[in-house]
Amino acid sequence: MREALIEAAARIVATEGRAGLTLRRLAGEVGTSTMAIYTHFGSMEELRRNVRRQGFARLGANLAAVEETRDPMADLALLGAAYYLSATSDPNLYRAMFFDGPVDEEDVGTGLDTFMYLVEGMSRCVEAGRLPKAGTADPAELALEVWALTHGLVSLQLAHLLAPAQAVEHLQSGARCLFLAWGDDPRRLKRSRQRAMARLAELSIDDRQAPSALLFSSQTP
Amino acid sequence: MREALIEAAARIVATEGRAGLTLRRLAGEVGTSTMAIYTHFGSMEELRRNVRRQGFARLGANLAAVEETRDPMADLALLGAAYYLSATSDPNLYRAMFFDGPVDEEDVGTGLDTFMYLVEGMSRCVEAGRLPKAGTADPAELALEVWALTHGLVSLQLAHLLAPAQAVEHLQSGARCLFLAWGDDPRRLKRSRQRAMARLAELSIDDRQAPSALLFSSQTP
DNA sequence: ACTATGTCATAGCAATGTTATGGATTACGA
């Protein structure tokens, strides 16, 4: 029952946004009564919290699905692509995950858990010697910077202040600036980017195959 | 009456968040009836739209208050500081501006209007020859990248996924990466940063003087 | 067999956004 409620709630949020998720609406959708939600969650806010958690779980699964190869920089680019595709293919769910607050320590924990996938990918780049000028900086600090850039671009796109084409363009150019500043070689970086592009089709976003090109349409207002 | 309603609504949103702004609550706050809101705005969503617009107006005023000196790079750093301070000193209003949707073309216009202050500052840096490696890139594209970084860090801080100290640290280091990649000289960049730090006290955020240091506390959950 | 516990259906409550109606005030032209 709990699982059915959470999945139905996530589906409603995904299709109609936060405002569409209503107590009686959800109860009717799964064919039960309003009390069922309260015996399992205690409040509507706790239900929303579980929807957020499911969103982070999906995002984490999509990031965990990118394979680790001998080119960690290409792997990192694919992590970024998986993050961007996960966020933009389900805008309402991403909005719920980050902008629906209030957030408590539990939410922060699940958020930082999925961030660890990016830290791991960045760490492999540092160990491979691709970022010599980064010095002794913690890989988590480097990962945080590309996370902030990605999250910022995604947020601006979801606010309709940025077209998808611009978002992916600046995601690539902005990340390139960071990597060059951290000392990666421009030619090696270009090769890694090409390898990442060639591997785009192996991405799986929410158990569906990712589009072979990073540019696509489909945006709910 | 319209102005009083908008100001009271913005104050309620600032102090208690979006959920605190209620029809009857606002009517009681300004000593009128619920119908007053409907004759002036027509719907609660239109009222919220005007609150967002006021938020962007305040942000724009704070950015416009930054003086233009002979060091455009320092001016740009101050623009970034003004943006960060405006956002974090009124988290609920910033959340309302970007994350409260739905957004229509009018909202997009007001958002891009305030963005133009950053584009202007970036344009002055390009004209001064501080970013030679940026080539023929449109200053708006460069400004967009630092905007995305700033907005991303602010958003992560407002989601409690980032402490304020981390946010300002990565705001500086991330922007430094971008400027270095665009060809600014590390020593000139350092001097501009020092000049910007020395001018922090001249910032005015919402008609109050900014703190002399970029690091401060005060965060509503 | 009897209790205990977890689960959900029914019904109701306060609060929400919205609308209908009408009274009060003001604007303005004859």
Add this chain to the structure above:
DNA sequence: TCGTAATCCATAACATTGCTATGACATAGT
């Protein structure tokens, strides 16, 4: 100065929201 139109807002009602009280039913444990 009067009459008419329009603007603004107070009162009251409506449907819908999240939430709670109460009790029926089923399953499990001793």
